[in-house]
Amino acid sequence: GNSVTQMEGPVTLSEEAFLTINCTYTATGYPSLFWYVQYPGEGLQLLLKATKADDKGSNKGFEATYRKETTSFHLEKGSVQVSDSAVYFCALSEDNYGQNFVFGPGTRLSVLP
Amino acid sequence: NAGVTQTPKFRILKIGQSMTLQCTQDMNHNYMYWYRQDPGMGLKLIYYSVGAGITDKGEVPNGYNVSRSTTEDFPLRLELAAPSQTSVYFCASSYPKGGGPSPLHFGNGTRLTVT
Numbered sequence: 001g002n003s004v005t006q007m008e009g010p011v012t013l014s015e016e017a018f019l020t021i022n023c024t025y026t027a028t029g030y031p032s033l034f035w036y037v038q039y040p041g042e043g044l045q046l047l048l049k050a051t052k053a054d055d056k057g058s059n060k061g062f063e064a065t066y067r068k069e070t071t072s073f074h075l076e077k078g079s080v081q082v083s084d085s086a087v088y089f090c091a092l093s094e095d096n097y098g099q100n101f102v103f104g105p106g107t108r109l110s111v112l113p
Numbered sequence: 114n115a116g117v118t119q120t121p122k123f124r125i126l127k128i129g130q131s132m133t134l135q136c137t138q139d140m141n142h143n144y145m146y147w148y149r150q151d152p153g154m155g156l157k158l159i160y161y162s163v164g165a166g167i168t169d170k171g172e173v174p175n176g177y178n179v180s181r182s183t184t185e186d187f188p189l190r191l192e193l194a195a196p197s198q199t200s201v202y203f204c205a206s207s208y209p210k211g212g213g214p215s216p217l218h219f220g221n222g223t224r225l226t227v228t
């Protein structure tokens with residue numbers, strides 16, 4: 001079946017540092033890929049998405065590129081802020097239906113001032 | 114715009130008790146979902162619904178029941194609570210349509226402890 005693997009956390013960075021959170025996937029078809037973010041005490045929110053190979057999703061300074069050859073969708077940000085402290089989830093879906101979403105385990109990011 | 118609203122935010126249950134987790138959405142989404150989130154694990158789908166009167170099991174349905182009498186509401190019922198049901202529960206909704214993936218909209222979660 002489909003699966004998503006993320007780098008182990010927690011990740012602790014100083015403010016303005018460069019962020020990379022690795023995500024790789026296994027899928028039988030051609031999935032869409034997503035990054036969701038969960039701020040403390042809140043539900044998950046869509047951060048960015050990409051629907052086909054070589055697409056780049058971007059939002060709030062975060063970027064991720066759909067790499068079919070390496071089955072990866074790594075999340076990057078050039079300069080993190082304390083307000084970016086959250087849990088980040090990589091996910092995939094092979095169709096438009098939520099029951100077929102597969103989520104990674106999440107990576108907790110802490111940004112120190 | 115409230116989005117997806119879950120109640121309660123926290124609850125402690127004794128083993129064998131029952132309770133209902135409430136979820137309502139005001140976006141007129143036809144699809145609704147219940148997930149549980151355990152530490153170090155991704156979200157696991159418990160039940161989902163594609164519209165009023167239609168529900169189906171997800172990956173981990175045992176010990177839970179759902180109903181969908183209206184588009185807005187999708188309550189999750191726990192019967193005979195067990196420690197293994199200690200988790201954070203998220204309700205979500207979406208409006209699948211052609212032309213691309215439809216994102217999930219999540220509530221803020223219910224943290225349930227069974228002791």
